[in-house]
Amino acid sequence: MKIATWNVNSIKVRLNPVLDWINNHQPAVLCLQELKCEEANFPLGAFTAVGYHALIAGQKAYNGVALLSQKPGSDPLIGIPGFDDPQQRVIAATFDEIRVISVYCPNGESITSDKYNYKLRWFTAFRDYLEEALSRYPRLIVAGDYNIAPEDRDVYDPVAWKGQVLCSDAERAAFGRLLQLGLKDTFRLFEQAEQSYSWWHYRVNAFKRGMGLRIDHILASDCQAALCTACAIDKTPRALERPSDHAPVFAEFSGSLRPSS
DNA sequence: ATGTCTCCTAAGAGGAGA
Numbered sequence: 478m479k480i481a482t483w484n485v486n487s488i489k490v491r492l493n494p495v496l497d498w499i500n501n502h503q504p505a506v507l508c509l510q511e512l513k514c515e516e517a518n519f520p521l522g523a524f525t526a527v528g529y530h531a532l533i534a535g536q537k538a539y540n541g542v543a544l545l546s547q548k549p550g551s552d553p554l555i556g557i558p559g560f561d562d563p564q565q566r567v568i569a570a571t572f573d574e575i576r577v578i579s580v581y582c583p584n585g586e587s588i589t590s591d592k593y594n595y596k597l598r599w600f601t602a603f604r605d606y607l608e609e610a611l612s613r614y615p616r617l618i619v620a621g622d623y624n625i626a627p628e629d630r631d632v633y634d635p636v637a638w639k640g641q642v643l644c645s646d647a648e649r650a651a652f653g654r655l656l657q658l659g660l661k662d663t664f665r666l667f668e669q670a671e672q673s674y675s676w677w678h679y680r681v682n683a684f685k686r687g688m689g690l691r692i693d694h695i696l697a698s699d700c701q702a703a704l705c706t707a708c709a710i711d712k713t714p715r716a717l718e719r720p721s722d723h724a725p726v727f728a729e730f731s732g733s734l735r736p737s738s
Numbered sequence: 739a740t741g742t743c744t745c746c747t748a749a750g751a752g753g754a755g756a
Contacts, residue, residue, distance in 0.1 A: 486743075486744070486756080487743090487744055487745080489744095490743090490744070511744095511756085513744070513745065514745095537745085537746080538744085538745050538746055538754085538755090539745080539746095539754085539755070539756095584755075584756055586755075586756080592755090624756090678741095678742080678756090679741095679742035679743050679756090680739090680740095680741045680742050680743090681739080681741060681742090682741095683742095719743090721743095722742090722743075722756080
């Protein structure tokens with residue numbers, strides 16, 4: 478069973494690459510971020526035509542997250558309860574016993590920006606939300622764009638990026654507090670190539686020059702992580718014409734979802 | 739190195755966000 482995440486930077490622009498990727502990988506659940514469209518404008522028909530269900534938290538122009546799935550999800554929840562935020566960044570649903578959250582964490586812009594303060598406040602609320610989710614759903618997968626490179630090995634030039642947004646100590650501490658809840662970064666459960674990244678800037682030919690960061694992650698609760706058999710980044714869509722700046726990340730878990738009755 | 743991409747407003751470029 479494959480669970481995947483992809484920040485598509487506009488679902489309208491990236492519809493065909495996403496459909497191709499679904500066709501090639503057949504994920505049980507694909508978490509999307511940065512839809513950049515309202516729910517009414519989401520290309521739902523293109524996904525239902527290939528047999529997928531969709532739960533969408535849309536917003537005009539910015540943000541927006543979705544859960545595409547082979548089976549319908551139950552108990553959908555949009556946003557972080559108790560954290561009032563017009564920015565659509567979180568959507569959750571249950572697929573059999575597995576709770577899956579698609580998340581688009583704030584970027585922060587720079588460590589001197591007001592958006593950086595919002596990012597840190599947001600992560601405090603998100604940590605509390607995940608603590609509650611873990612108590613209700615022991616089998617939890619949290620997949621998305623975290624906008625944090627957890628360690629120096631997740632950064633092509635850690636010296637240049639030291640202390641910068643996406644890499645600052647405060648952000649890494651916030652990410653660490655998610656792991657302290659009992660979540661595992663599934664990518665690091667397995668041997669990986671050095672210089673494995675999930676995002677490359679559009680500018681300066683960053684992808685071809687290997688100038689990337691690993692900021693898209695699939696976290697899993699301990700009992701769910703124990704079922705994880707692989708995690709990988711698929712760089713191939715990043716090399717296509719007119720790509721998203723992010724590559725999809727996917728994890729394999731043993732045991733399929735319960736068959737439909 | 740203000741280097742690229744996407745979407746918005748509003749009627750042509752410019753700003754926001756990443």
